Amino acid sequence: MFTVFVIGTAGSGKTTFIQSFSDFLETNEIYSIKVNLDPAVDYLPYSPDIDIRDYITAWDIMKKYNLGPNGAIIAAVDMTIKYLHEIKEGIEELQPGYVLVDTPGQLELFAFRQSGEEIVQTLRRERAAIIFMIDVILALSTQSLISSILLAASVFYRFNLPMLILLNKIDLLNEKEIEEILDIINNPEKLVSGVSGKKDITVFHESIVSAVENFIKVFGCYPISAVKNQGLDKVYISLQQIYTGGEDFIYFAP
Template sequence: MPHYAQLVMGPAGSGKSTYCSTMAEHFKVIKRNCLVVNLDPAAEYFDYPVALDIRELIQLDDVMEDEDLQYGPNGGLIFCMEYFLKNMEWLRESLFDDAEEDSYFMFDCPGQIELYTHLPVMKTLVEHFSNWDVRVCGVFLIDSQFFGDPSKFISGMLTSLSCMINLEITHLSVMTKVDKLSKNSKKELRKFLDPELQNLILAEMCDTYHDKKYRKLTEALCQLIDDYSMVRFVMFDRSSENSINVLLQHIDTALQFDEDQPVKVKDYEYDDEDDRCDVNERD
């Protein structure tokens, strides 16, 4: 049977580590095994158990302190991820070789968007997963504050769309930090779950110089997203068990997780031996 994996992506500060922590706790409650892997060489703190840490292989601080390389934070992180790709056997041997069949993983990824949109780093990682019989679902997180401003919302949708097209994997777009919003703000967010951008965004635009100047470009971008209908959002409220369950159901469906699970047959308990005999006779 295949393994299953969530590739948790999104801009810096979108809540990836918090998402992994919440999901790991939820898996524990519903009695499902899940291993969380840190793929961010710049990470410093985790509030979830880490099954494997890329910092055991390479750390951003070490790269930036190297006098020969002289990299800054972004260049250093890209160097770390390219070094990681050259050592994929380390990941396979450390994680997959001894893993049980149909194991479930969550990969907490770095927040640099260029890793997903135009650099081959994450795409190459996904190709390795495919060769190792690992089904992957991309979970792209966007802070719910993006949905309060039309230009930020379009930017977030296009980034998610670019990531989806580049990686070519099953993909979910998730709005995070909903638990920090008021009830009225949560209700207002629902119009972004399945939006008609032409009506939603253009109605929010003002008569400012900037909005007038870029109105045609905005209309074209909205039309592009509406025509393909490829980006739809799922709300993630970590304070709501129902919200977590709904999101996990979407991911399980994308991974075809439930379809591969063995059928569970419940053993009936009989009050006495006569009841057991009656059942056998009817059979």
């Protein structure tokens, strides 16, 4: 069983990716299940095999405790802990090859809280990985790409699991923009030159940028379109490498 947690910024396409990647796996005759851990989602394009909303919804918590939307999501994520063992048993009964886990939109409410870590550590069994989803439109400038990768890095430090970074929605880019993104992904050292052209560059900036460069080299950054099913095969190949190679894979990736 391979558990893949899909984490990323709000609206980056986590839910859409879960739908399209599970279709991709099905086409390749791999049995996967979809687990929704977003207590605030209203509509899902897929029907989840396991759904936190069967136990708890942000909407009910808002009403019951008179909380605002963010407070309700925080409370709902914290309360998820109570149902974790039931959720875990439900997953194990289904005996899937892949478990695709959808997480709440507001990444910080899940990834940077103790309860998020407990959820990931309890639900993972055997191998696990994180897919970090970035909306490519928000990463078009070098600076924005660097900020997004730094966010991915802080999620890595939280969970310490192998990670793939996905730049989603490439169908919204023109050819030149795609080429520029691919150029950086294939030669991440260009990030340094991309930023050092700015006149206020400092040694501190350069060291951050070179850390980002190394991060991309180790984990890999994959342009995809969850809507148009582009790039999913490469994501699958890398996930399989993590699955079969183990978590040590992160230290040996090209």
